[in-house]
Amino acid sequence: MEKIILIGDSGHAKVIEDCIRSQGGIVIAKLDDRYFERFCEDQIIKGPISLVETLLTDGVKLVISIGSNSIRKQIVERLSVFNDKYATVIHSRSVVSDSVKIGHGTVIMPGVVVNADASIGCHTIINTNSVVEHDCVIQDFAHISPSAILTGNVKVGQGSHVGAGATIIPGIEIGVWTTIGAGSSIISNIDSNVTAVGVPAKVIKREGL
Incomplete structure (x- = not known):
């Protein structure tokens, strides 16, 4: 079961979460800078994007769940993590x-x-x-x-x-x-x-x- 952190918590993130579930994966966190501290909601960790440093452990991958192309690019540049830490998500349908x-x-x-x-x-x-x-x-x-x-x-x-x-x-x-x-x-x-x-x-x- 692939464990995924979503960067961005919006309507677009909801659809990506469904795609991940269709693959048999699980979303363990939704990180967004509109949150100022860590909390848990429906067994999913939420908080600021900076939490990725502690949550991105072995076996966990990332998806940037933000619809804006330019903001996705900015987030990728900001995080500066290895490419193999990003998941590719393909809905089962x-x-x-x-x-x-x-x-x-x-x-x-x-x-x-x-x-x-x-x-x-x-x-x-x-x-x-x-x-x-x-x-x-x-x-x-x-x-x-x-x-x-x-x-x-x-x-x-x-x-x-x-x-x-x-x-x-x-x-x-x-x-x-x-x-x-x-x-x-x-x-x-x-x-x-x-x-x-x-x-x-x-x-x-x-x-x-």
């Missing part, structure tokens, strides 16, 4: 090809389909009922929202967020730290550090503008 590569700290939610030779980076979220088709590459700290569809050979750059129900046609590249709006249809490459929305999607915002 997802379908993931044996040829898929998945990085540490990544969470795959229920109903997800990830097909042959896709590659998913570290600390990435593949959310409920989304589809990642063959040969897609999703880099670290990205978030694929519920029911989004990435058709074959799509690349999503580091830290980018594909909104709920968005569709990306084959061969498209999404830059780093870019946001794709919910329900958008992506039929051409999208630059880094922008927000694109619509059917077909158009860039409506660039970083700093």
Whole structure:
């Protein structure tokens, strides 16, 4: 039975906890800096993130259970623990090809389909009922929202967020730290550090503008 510490205690953490339980694992702690001292609730330890130093013993692993891509990255940099201390969580009701590569700290939610030779980076979220088709590459700290569809050979750059129900046609590249709006249809490459929305999607915002 894998023992997991969640960093972050929010609605997103609840879903990740369900994913862990579906694997037969157990959440032993939920740490969040909105807590100022250690306490116990429903047999789960809660308290500030600094408690990880005492709780991360042999046989215990971490998951950053925070939806914001940039905050997940900040927390990983702050904790500075070895990569093998991060769990990879795959819900039992997802379908993931044996040829898929998945990085540490990544969470795959229920109903997800990830097909042959896709590659998913570290600390990435593949959310409920989304589809990642063959040969897609999703880099670290990205978030694929519920029911989004990435058709074959799509690349999503580091830290980018594909909104709920968005569709990306084959061969498209999404830059780093870019946001794709919910329900958008992506039929051409999208630059880094922008927000694109619509059917077909158009860039409506660039970083700093």
